[in-house]
Amino acid sequence: MAALVIDDNSLTGSARRRRKERIVRRAFLCAGLSSMAISVAIVLSLLGKSIGFLRNIDLNTLTDAGWYPRLGKFDLSTLFIGSLIVTGIAMIIATPLGLGAATYLAEYANPRTRKILKPMLEILAGIPSIVLGFFAFRWIAPNVVQNLNADAGLFSLLSAGIGVGVLVTPLVASVTEDALRAVPRTLREASYGIGARKVTTTLRVVFPAAVSGIVASLILAASRAIGETMVVALAAGGSGGAVFTTDPFQEGQTITAAMASLASGTDSIAGGGGKGAGAAFSSLFFLGLLLFLITLLLNFIGDRFVARVREKY
Amino acid sequence: MSVLVATEPRLRPQRTDWAGLAFAMALLLCLLTCFAFLAALLSQVFADGWGTLADRGTEFLTSELSTSPRRSGVAQAIKGSLLLAGFVAVVAFPLGIATAVYLEEYAKNTRVTRLMRLNIRNLAGVPSVVYGLLGLTVFVQLLGTDMAGGEGITGGRSLLAGGLTLSILVLPVVIITASESLAAVPSVLREGAYGLGATQWEVVRTVAVPNAIPGILTGTVLALSRALGETAPLILTGAFLGNFFRTPDQSVIETFRGDYTALPMVIYNWAGEAKKEFKLELAPAAIIVLLAITLLCNAGAVILRTRFERSE
Numbered sequence: 330m331a332a333l334v335i336d337d338n339s340l341t342g343s344a345r346r347r348r349k350e351r352i353v354r355r356a357f358l359c360a361g362l363s364s365m366a367i368s369v370a371i372v373l374s375l376l377g378k379s380i381g382f383l384r385n386i387d388l389n390t391l392t393d394a395g396w397y398p399r400l401g402k403f404d405l406s407t408l409f410i411g412s413l414i415v416t417g418i419a420m421i422i423a424t425p426l427g428l429g430a431a432t433y434l435a436e437y438a439n440p441r442t443r444k445i446l447k448p449m450l451e452i453l454a455g456i457p458s459i460v461l462g463f464f465a466f467r468w469i470a471p472n473v474v475q476n477l478n479a480d481a482g483l484f485s486l487l488s489a490g491i492g493v494g495v496l497v498t499p500l501v502a503s504v505t506e507d508a509l510r511a512v513p514r515t516l517r518e519a520s521y522g523i524g525a526r527k528v529t530t531t532l533r534v535v536f537p538a539a540v541s542g543i544v545a546s547l548i549l550a551a552s553r554a555i556g557e558t559m560v561v562a563l564a565a566g567g568s569g570g571a572v573f574t575t576d577p578f579q580e581g582q583t584i585t586a587a588m589a590s591l592a593s594g595t596d597s598i599a600g601g602g603g604k605g606a607g608a609a610f611s612s613l614f615f616l617g618l619l620l621f622l623i624t625l626l627l628n629f630i631g632d633r634f635v636a637r638v639r640e641k642y
Numbered sequence: 643m644s645v646l647v648a649t650e651p652r653l654r655p656q657r658t659d660w661a662g663l664a665f666a667m668a669l670l671l672c673l674l675t676c677f678a679f680l681a682a683l684l685s686q687v688f689a690d691g692w693g694t695l696a697d698r699g700t701e702f703l704t705s706e707l708s709t710s711p712r713r714s715g716v717a718q719a720i721k722g723s724l725l726l727a728g729f730v731a732v733v734a735f736p737l738g739i740a741t742a743v744y745l746e747e748y749a750k751n752t753r754v755t756r757l758m759r760l761n762i763r764n765l766a767g768v769p770s771v772v773y774g775l776l777g778l779t780v781f782v783q784l785l786g787t788d789m790a791g792g793e794g795i796t797g798g799r800s801l802l803a804g805g806l807t808l809s810i811l812v813l814p815v816v817i818i819t820a821s822e823s824l825a826a827v828p829s830v831l832r833e834g835a836y837g838l839g840a841t842q843w844e845v846v847r848t849v850a851v852p853n854a855i856p857g858i859l860t861g862t863v864l865a866l867s868r869a870l871g872e873t874a875p876l877i878l879t880g881a882f883l884g885n886f887f888r889t890p891d892q893s894v895i896e897t898f899r900g901d902y903t904a905l906p907m908v909i910y911n912w913a914g915e916a917k918k919e920f921k922l923e924l925a926p927a928a929i930i931v932l933l934a935i936t937l938l939c940n941a942g943a944v945i946l947r948t949r950f951e952r953s954e
Contacts, residue, residue: 360740374779429672457871556769628767
């Protein structure tokens with residue numbers, strides 16, 4: 330017993346080794362805390378200037394028709410409707426394409442075809458958004474949008490929406506495919522065992538079992554679509570400002586595109602201070618705050634659904 | 643056996659399952675539509691941009707920006723993009739991997755740890771343009787000016803400000819992929835090392851991280867290719883937008899504190915130009931360059947991963 334006490338002391342190792350251990354541990358903790366600091370910094374930097382913005386402007390200008398920040402017109406509904414239209418169109422495109430592609434890959438494709446098809450989908454996922462913006466006004470606008478409505482211009486909310494839809498389709502597909510593949514094989518076998526066809530098994534057994542993951546994929550995609558900037562900035566037109574419109578064939582602006590055009594405008598407010606340090610500049614932060622809150626809410630809900638898939642299986 | 647043969651014809655479907663077949667075809671059609679968009683995108687970009695690249699060859703890659711479309715090239719943009727990517731690699735990867743190691747190896751399952759995880763997942767979903775605002779406030783304005791109103795540490799709208807912003811932007815992606823690959827390392831390996839008397843740091847350094855390296859590398863290279871394609875945060879942190887751009891001979895520090903631009907910024911600028919040569923010839927040519935770089939980056943990830951997996 331006595332010997333064991335002495336041994337116990339020597340088992341804790343040399344003091345130097347333990348000190349090193351403590352230092353390393355603290356260094357890793359600091360790295361972990363840095364991500365918390367980033368969140369705090371985001372909220373503080375958005376909040377401070379947003380409050381300044383709301384104090385400095387006449388609050389009635391938030392509902393004046395049209396978004397022309399340099400003229401002092403800050404109609405939020407113009408941007409909200411713009412974002413809603415673009416996100417809505419994007420989801421109309423991405424929901425069937427993403428879910429269909431994921432279901433094919435998870436349920437129908439044999440392993441060999443899957444090995445070829447999945448990387449191709451990943452290539453689409455890796456295309457930078459600025460490239461899709463170019464594609465939207467160069468190809469989608471003349472080949473799709475102007476086929477639907479010959480009066481539509483080269484820049485429209487619709488072509489931006491389709492572009493964003495193509496951008497978020499791989500996201501829908503990859504989250505949905507993970508959810509479908511997480512459904513245990515036994516459920517499918519039980520369904521086949523009672524004589525169900527493949528289509529019945531997929532629609533009545535696998536889909537309901539994976540529903541949380543599917544919903545999560547759609548919510549996360551919607552959040553991504555709302556936050557997408559460059560496709561809309563290039564393809565929706567309306568740089569500098571936009572009138573209120575609910576017509577997707579018109580030019581328009583979204584929350585994000587308004588931010589991009591504010592930042593790349595002629596008075597180059599990104600430099601900070603100087604010429605641009607007016608209400609137009611601080612409206613950038615107010616929009617950023619709104620965008621941050623919307624996507625935070627959506628991501629939080631989406632995350633809940635993903636967690637539910639993990640818990641079940 | 644004979645019973646089985648007797649019942650077999652009845653088990654076999656009597657008619658072709660047209661509905662099922664139609665459903666399968668519809669699913670395949672969805673997937674093929676995705677590929678059709680990809681094919682249309684690539685063929686449009688190449689149809690527009692290949693002429694410029696073929697005519698001018700490497701001269702396009704080594705020319706600087708100019709107001710004349712015939713002389714304008716992407717030299718500064720390529721340099722800026724590569725410097726930004728290198729900077730992101732140096733800043734975001736060590737920090738991201740260290741955070742992942744803390745979360746997976748050190749942190750206990752407390753409320754604070756769960757909050758940290760939730761926070762990182764949320765950061766991953768924050769739109770890139772919002773990170774741009776963060777960079778504008780913190781790196782361009784706060785750190786870019788000193789008390790007296792002169793130039794601060796980052797030098798205002800500089801490569802340093804843009805690089806730091808991009809690093810923060812990809813950090814959550816690096817953390818999440820690194821965490822996943824660390825979590826996938828079997829705990830028996832760790833326990834074996836502990837059994838031999840290793841300390842926690844020794845286990846992390848010699849067992850956990852080396853075994854997770856293929857996944858960590860893949861994730862980080864994908865994060866890098868995302869950083870290469872990002873535009874919105876660079877607009878906000880003051881990447882150069884226009885056709886005049888001078889970079890005189892600079893020291894390394896001056897380069898990092900000086901003006902900068904990047905490939906996606908140049909594409910954004912050219913695509914918004916009124917002149918057709920910029921919009922419809924130079925912009926797609928620059929897109930081809932950008933796609934080539936990101937594709938090389940992704941291919942590199944795959945090669946690295948297979949090499950590491952084979953050596954195990």
